[in-house]
Amino acid sequence: MSDRIEKTIEINAPVSRVWRALTDYREFGSWFRVRLEGPFIVGEVARGHITYPGYEHLRMEAVVQKIEPMRHFSFTWHPYAIDPAVDYSGEPSTLVTFTLEEIAAGTRLRVVESGFDKIPAHRRDEAFRMNEGGWEHQMQNIARHVDSAA
Amino acid sequence: MLARLSAGESQSIARLTAGSRLSRQAMTKHLGVLMRAGIVRNMRVGRENLFRLEPRAIIDAKSYLEQVSSQWDDALTRLKLYVESQ
Numbered sequence A: 001m002s003d004r005i006e007k008t009i010e011i012n013a014p015v016s017r018v019w020r021a022l023t024d025y026r027e028f029g030s031w032f033r034v035r036l037e038g039p040f041i042v043g044e045v046a047r048g049h050i051t052y053p054g055y056e057h058l059r060m061e062a063v064v065q066k067i068e069p070m071r072h073f074s075f076t077w078h079p080y081a082i083d084p085a086v087d088y089s090g091e092p093s094t095l096v097t098f099t100l101e102e103i104a105a106g107t108r109l110r111v112v113e114s115g116f117d118k119i120p121a122h123r124r125d126e127a128f129r130m131n132e133g134g135w136e137h138q139m140q141n142i143a144r145h146v147d148s149a150a
Numbered sequence B: 001m002l003a004r005l006s007a008g009e010s011q012s013i014a015r016l017t018a019g020s021r022l023s024r025q026a027m028t029k030h031l032g033v034l035m036r037a038g039i040v041r042n043m044r045v046g047r048e049n050l051f052r053l054e055p056r057a058i059i060d061a062k063s064y065l066e067q068v069s070s071q072w073d074d075a076l077t078r079l080k081l082y083v084e085s086q
Helices: A015-023 A025-032 A121-130 A134-149 B002-006 B013-017 B024-036 B055-061 B064-084
Strands: A004-011 A034-036 A045-050 A059-068 A072-077 A094-103 A106-114 B040-045 B048-053
Touching (some): A015 A094, A015 B064, A106 B064, B002 B013, B013 B048, B024 B040
Antiparallel strands (some): A034 A045, A059 A072, A072 A094, A094 A106, B040 B048
16 A cells, blocks of 8 residues: 655735645635634644534544644544544554645645554544545546546 | 445436436436446346445545545635635
8 A cells, every 4th residue: 555645736816825724723624624623823722623514424533743834734643533532642643744835827736645554454444434525525426537538 | 326326226317317408418428437346236127227325436446635635625725715716
């Protein structure tokens, strides 16, 4: 299994605007769809309830690693569904890093999530089972894939 | 169409096409792609050709990492729309 996921997206807005959308906890919450309890602070846990339809039973918990204004924002988390009754703090996490770069059109944003090779297989299976919306999501992915292939 | 098949029941092309925006011809093409990918299976019952989903194939075909990856695609698209719409 590959260790990382890398994504790049170009956004037609200044770096400062994208930075605010990423690191202001209310703005982050509105596009990521999580209701965070407080601001991102390096070394502290950001907690909240997922607001994405179908996933409201899940929580998000992320430990903020780095905040370098206008350039770099990173946190670690457990990339599987969080059962509020289970303490995952001793388990391996993945590192999510956002890197911003100024381009003519506005901002190039790169996201890297790494460390998947350490995530135990039973947690991956659990993520499938716990994500009630996961199945529907898969269906949509395949439908999209097929539509684009047909 | 996949949502209908996911209910677990075998369905005919006529039933799948009814209530869908797809024409019968487009539905046949769709099913053909899904059958070649091993996602849908067909079976003849009398004169009817019925189709059903092969759920195992979907989980095998889309690994955990691919699921996480598409969640990021969705999240970044929402971020772009959020920022650009303001």
